[in-house]
Amino acid sequence: MRPADPSLERLLAGWLPRQRWFGGKDGPIDHLTIGTTTQLLTGDPALHHLVLDVHQNTTTDHYQLLLGTRHHLPDRLRPHEIGHLAGDSPGHLYDAAHDPDLTRILLEHMARETSVGPLRFRHAPGADIRADLEGAPVMAEQSNTSLVFGGTYICKLFRRLSPGVNPDLEVNLALSREGCTHVPAVHGWIELEPDAAGGEPVTLGLLSEFLSTGTDGWRLALTSVRDWYAQPEPLQAAAAGGDFAAEAGRLGAATAEVHRDLAAAFGVTRAAADEVRAMARGMAEQLDLAGAAVPELRPHAPAIRAAFDRLAAGTEALRVQRVHGDYHLGQVMRTESGWVLLDFEGEPARTPAERRAPAHPLRDVAGMLRSFEYAARFPLAGDDAVPSGAADALERRARAWAERNREAFCAGYAAAGGPDPAAHETLVRAFELDKAVYEVRYEARNRPSWLPVPLRSLERLAGVQRSIE
Numbered sequence: 001m002r003p004a005d006p007s008l009e010r011l012l013a014g015w016l017p018r019q020r021w022f023g024g025k026d027g028p029i030d031h032l033t034i035g036t037t038t039q040l041l042t043g044d045p046a047l048h049h050l051v052l053d054v055h056q057n058t059t060t061d062h063y064q065l066l067l068g069t070r071h072h073l074p075d076r077l078r079p080h081e082i083g084h085l086a087g088d089s090p091g092h093l094y095d096a097a098h099d100p101d102l103t104r105i106l107l108e109h110m111a112r113e114t115s116v117g118p119l120r121f122r123h124a125p126g127a128d129i130r131a132d133l134e135g136a137p138v139m140a141e142q143s144n145t146s147l148v149f150g151g152t153y154i155c156k157l158f159r160r161l162s163p164g165v166n167p168d169l170e171v172n173l174a175l176s177r178e179g180c181t182h183v184p185a186v187h188g189w190i191e192l193e194p195d196a197a198g199g200e201p202v203t204l205g206l207l208s209e210f211l212s213t214g215t216d217g218w219r220l221a222l223t224s225v226r227d228w229y230a231q232p233e234p235l236q237a238a239a240a241g242g243d244f245a246a247e248a249g250r251l252g253a254a255t256a257e258v259h260r261d262l263a264a265a266f267g268v269t270r271a272a273a274d275e276v277r278a279m280a281r282g283m284a285e286q287l288d289l290a291g292a293a294v295p296e297l298r299p300h301a302p303a304i305r306a307a308f309d310r311l312a313a314g315t316e317a318l319r320v321q322r323v324h325g326d327y328h329l330g331q332v333m334r335t336e337s338g339w340v341l342l343d344f345e346g347e348p349a350r351t352p353a354e355r356r357a358p359a360h361p362l363r364d365v366a367g368m369l370r371s372f373e374y375a376a377r378f379p380l381a382g383d384d385a386v387p388s389g390a391a392d393a394l395e396r397r398a399r400a401w402a403e404r405n406r407e408a409f410c411a412g413y414a415a416a417g418g419p420d421p422a423a424h425e426t427l428v429r430a431f432e433l434d435k436a437v438y439e440v441r442y443e444a445r446n447r448p449s450w451l452p453v454p455l456r457s458l459e460r461l462a463g464v465q466r467s468i469e
Contacts (some may be wrong), residue, residue, distance in 0.1 A: 008093070010032065012405060016063070017029065022063070023445075025056065028215070029055070030056055031053060032469075034051070035051040038117040038119050040119075042072060044071050047096055047102045048067040049069070049070070049119060051067060051192065052064075052065060063159055064094065064158060064159055066095065066103070067096060068093070068094045069091070069093055070177075071092070073092040075372070077094050078231065080095040081093070081094045090358065097137055097157060098137055105323075106135070106155060107153070109142060110464060111129040116194055119190065119192060120191045122188055123195050124304060129207070130149075133152060135149045135166075136148055138154070139304075140195035140332045144157060151212050153187060154209075155207045157205045158203060162352045163205075166206065168343060168345040169203050169206050172186050172206070175262070179261075180258060181338070182261075188207040189394060189458035191204055193200075211413055214334060214422075215334050216330060216334075218328075220330040224242035224244035225376055226242070227242030239468055248406075248412065249409065250339060251339050251410060253415065254338060254339040254341070255341070256410075256418035257417075259361040260423065262321055262322045262323065271319075271360075273317060277312045279311075280312035283430065286434065287304055290437045295457065297357060297437065297458075303462040310426050310429075319419075323358075323359045324341065324346075325364070326345070326367065328368060328374070329354065360420060361419060362419060365409075366434075370435045371403045373457035373461075374453055376401075376457075378453055382393075383391065432461060439455050
């Protein structure tokens with residue numbers, strides 16, 4: 001392979017926008033170059049680590065790729081082929097994250113704590129990493145790629161790279177030191193050394209304990225929702241076979257405990273009233289940007305803006321600390337021992353500084369409340385042909401399920417020592433609406449078929465806000 005070959009860069013520029021984890025689907029790639037290339041294995045197959053510099057409009061994003069090369073590509077790898085280079089090259093190029101023959105090399109390097117070119121492989125203090133396991137990717141939609149090694153480890157490869165230490169690594173290491181029981185153990189990580197200008201190393205991957213007995217919260221919630229929709233009239237949420245309320249309460253308690261440990265690990269500060277007003281202005285600015293990009297949001301803008309204005313009118317300082325930052329049902333798992341929180345890297349569309357910034361813990365609570373709304377309406381996505389009467393009945397069911405689980409989560413959170421959401425209605429509502437605006441813009445850019453999900457629940461949230469005015 002010739003890493004600087006323009007034909008390789010053209011292949012990558014054509015392949016990259018089709019990947020689920022590519023964040024620039026709302027516009028064409030102006031130019032793609034290969035920033036770094038590191039050979040991790042020679043021969044056939046061979047493995048190269050690439051950092052791709054992707055230029056779009058006035059910005060440059062950096063993406064990580066494990067590039068495999070083979071003269072003959074097995075059928076199992078054909079869905080992940082990037083292209084073919086003619087001449088004396090190895091021929092077939094493919095995404096090697098899907099090749100167990102190659103991904104085990106990552107474990108070997110972390111176990112030995114080696115450095116290869118600009119790549120550094122690390123293991124956590126006291127960790128004894130097995131290097132004889134094959135890695136298979138988790139087949140789920142996500143902005144990164146996770147590899148499961150023999151049911152023992154899970155290695156998250158960060159596809160879109162952020163400057164410095166990834167918050168997911170930073171937070172998990174800190175919580176582990178606090179003895180937090182609601183996060184998986186960290187075993188190792190991969191990083192890219194700082195460039196000549198200095199700064200922090202860039203986190204490329206995080207190796208953690210694999211929760212073999214766990215089921216993600218989104219799947220459990222959807223099972224409950226579908227059971228709820230199957231119930232006959234009259235509606236009795238507590239009698240539904242898949243009632244989720246008890247688990248929602250336990251999840252609220254686990255969330256409060258993690259917030260307590262985050263405060264101990266990173267400290268607590270206070271945001272003065274002028275900082276709160278600046279936060280509200282930032283929410284309004286995001287609303288303007290999202291409204292310009294997504295016309296369907298505009299009818300709700302006045303009610304949303306009024307919620308932000310109510311927050312800005314307050315005079316009290318807020319207690320702020322490190323939080324999860326992108327909290328929803330897909331970021332938690334129910335194991336035999338209880339709920340575990342995952343993925344502390346923050347919202348994909350936020351800047352690194354925004355992801356690390358202290359926030360009120362009720363921001364995470366609002367994120368989970370939004371997730372209950374998502375789960376309640378997700379099975380209805382794409383049902384535009386449903387008669388209006390039936391659609392109204394389904395919406396009533398969605399609201400009933402969401403409200404039951406929202407209330408249970410908040411009760412569990414407050415009982416475990418978290419700030420009571422009921423006592424901070426203005427703050428929670430502003431956080432919820434800000435999250436909903438973010439969701440609308442994110443879905444429009446990345447998953448347009450999901451756009452009706454946040455829009456439908458936004459109708460209810462904005463309607464509640466209008467009733468307050």
